[in-house]
Amino acid sequence: MYEGVVQDLIDELGRLPGVGPKSAQRIAFHILQAEPEEVQRLADVLTVVKQKVKFCTICFNVSEDAQCRICRDPRRDPSVLCVVEEYKDVVAIERTREFKGRYHVLGGAISPIDGVGPEQLHVRELMMRLADGSVTEVILATDPNLEGEATATYLTRMLSPLGLRVTRLASGLPVGGDLEYADEVTLGRAFAGRRSADGSEG
């Protein structure tokens, strides 16, 4: 229907996550009318991102160098390791400014239905990082869903012989949420994990 290269553009845009055929069309039309410099900037940053962005050789976080900013930062506590699924989880946790330790990015979660087992994740590299005994606590910050829980359970089993403290992020009611809208699993967890109102553990 469209002139050849316009259709190519719509097709390529339609492959991006969350971009349906209608959005791909809308973006393509915007690009047709946009300033050439603006479009070139987007084209360039796409190329540059794939050239420059690597993964940290220690923690597999996104990095422009062999080691990421967090692994290079001497102020970050090397004895606490937070294990996450993806780079975006690192960003989310960094945004809280609560965590001063280091990370290990697994690159996903165990999901047999998608053919992802521990071998497809950076689990072996995690075990190697723990071998020298400098890490004393591992926080399993995988997603609170089926795959994340399966991954945390698997890692807990792998890590238990090492004699480390292995923790999991608290489950409970989201702050600012409404109790009546919480699903039963979340509400159940919130009860199970209840704490004394003066701050000491329940």
Next chain:
Amino acid sequence: MYEGVVQDLIDELGRLPGVGPKSAQRIAFHILQAEPEEVQRLADVLTVVKQKVKFCTICFNVSEDAQCRICRDPRRDPSVLCVVEEYKDVVAIERTREFKGRYHVLGGAISPIDGVGPEQLHVRELMMRLADGSVTEVILATDPNLEGEATATYLTRMLSPLGLRVTRLASGLPVGGDLEYADEVTLGRAFAGRRSADGSEG
């Protein structure tokens, strides 16, 4: 928060229409993990589209040549001209396979609030196309909204001295829609434009 070039990518993606900050992030993470070839394909098509896609010198439709496919096609009736706002309207009308004439793409609609008057549209070029008398009917297929109606009213006034047949697309109930959900303006137009049930007008 993100590594420099990743943030650049998120910023550029966030400038696209309909891509909010969350979608920009999701697309950026997808690009980080995508195959370099796939990303390069998108970057290339962006560049190529801006290099190759021009606007038809006759009708201002999108074209890879000086004249678009429709203007070059001798089977298209040169006596009927369909005036639309944008390229995407040409595509929508072509999809119906109902129209065998030619187009004139205005490049927008009159919208004083956005600073778009007739001078910002290809109105002068339209008048020039009509000067030789070969066009006998002009179909005003602007959008059935405030700006589109204002544009059609303006063009009707401009064209009336030329003694052409000037028509407007029918307003009425969308096919497959539900009468009870039609807004009152649409329903009012559907009544005003009612046709005899055997197909003859009025």
